[in-house]
Amino acid sequence: MATTAFKIVLIRHGESVWNKENRFTGWTDVELSEQGVKEAHAAGKKLKSGEYTFDIAYTSVLKRAINTLNIVLDELDQSWIQVDKSWRLNERMYGALQGLNKSETAAKYGDDQVLVWRRSYDTPPPPLDETDERYPGKDTRYKGLTKEQLPKSECLKDTVERFLPYWNDTIAPTIQSGKKVLIAAHGNSIRALIKYLDNIADDKIVSMDIPTGIPLVYELDKDLKPIKHYYLASDAELNSAIAAVVNQGKAKPQN
Numbered sequence: 128m129a130t131t132a133f134k135i136v137l138i139r140h141g142e143s144v145w146n147k148e149n150r151f152t153g154w155t156d157v158e159l160s161e162q163g164v165k166e167a168h169a170a171g172k173k174l175k176s177g178e179y180t181f182d183i184a185y186t187s188v189l190k191r192a193i194n195t196l197n198i199v200l201d202e203l204d205q206s207w208i209q210v211d212k213s214w215r216l217n218e219r220m221y222g223a224l225q226g227l228n229k230s231e232t233a234a235k236y237g238d239d240q241v242l243v244w245r246r247s248y249d250t251p252p253p254p255l256d257e258t259d260e261r262y263p264g265k266d267t268r269y270k271g272l273t274k275e276q277l278p279k280s281e282c283l284k285d286t287v288e289r290f291l292p293y294w295n296d297t298i299a300p301t302i303q304s305g306k307k308v309l310i311a312a313h314g315n316s317i318r319a320l321i322k323y324l325d326n327i328a329d330d331k332i333v334s335m336d337i338p339t340g341i342p343l344v345y346e347l348d349k350d351l352k353p354i355k356h357y358y359l360a361s362d363a364e365l366n367s368a369i370a371a372v373v374n375q376g377k378a379k380p381q382n
């Protein structure tokens with residue numbers, strides 16, 4: 128039986144204002160909603176009561192994840208730790224769907240097509256044109272990216288491929304050096320990491336949804352192979368939060 132060598136914590140940002148409005152967000156840099164701020168504070172309190180402490184944190188270059196991390200670290204009285212930000216932890220880029228309402232999109236194209244765009248491994252959403260104001264090539268925070276790295280749309284496979292270099296070159300060595308790591312990211316960049324860590328089959332990743340603002344603990348062996356993982360939440364809280372994410376993609380959300 129493998130023994131736990133490392134414990135890392137992943138957390139999806141708290142609810143954003145576009146999660147609340149049920150809009151495809153991707154690389155759009157939207158704020159946390161009031162509920163999202165509350166979720167971030169609750170997550171920090173849960174980690175504190177569990178006596179979690181961290182040596183370094185990683186996050187994206189999108190404010191919903193950055194602000195979630197800042198709130199969590201403040202609750203832990205650890206705002207002083209090193210934080211590294213990278214576009215490679217950004218949410219999957221949703222292409223021409225960014226800004227559209229998910230239920231309206233499901234009413235127009237069908238729940239099944241929206242499920243494919245949201246949860247399939249290798250089917251990207253419709254791409255953006257480079258002239259579109261939503262194209263990230265116009266955003267100075269991405270000025271260091273090559274043309275090939277600037278996405279017009281991303282499927283989960285694309286997200287895995289741009290996230291993994293950061294994991295392999297930066298995060299994994301830091302974990303193996305013994306540093307306690309916290310990663311504040313997004314639904315699909317976390318799905319990308321989990322798919323890689325747990326070696327989840329392409330057709331099985333479709334059914335994975337990540338709730339907002341609930342800490343997810345991964346216990347890893349010395350080779351960073353997962354031994355077990357668990358959310359810091361009751362089953363009722365977790366199931367309700369995941370159901371809310373699943374429902375976003377339906378024309379008529381089930382109650």
Ligand SMILES: O=C(O)[C@H](O)COP(=O)(O)O
Nearest residue numbers: 150151152153218245314
């Ligand atoms: O980018 C978004 O719209 C959300 O943060 C994640 O959306 P999804 O749960 O529909 O993939």
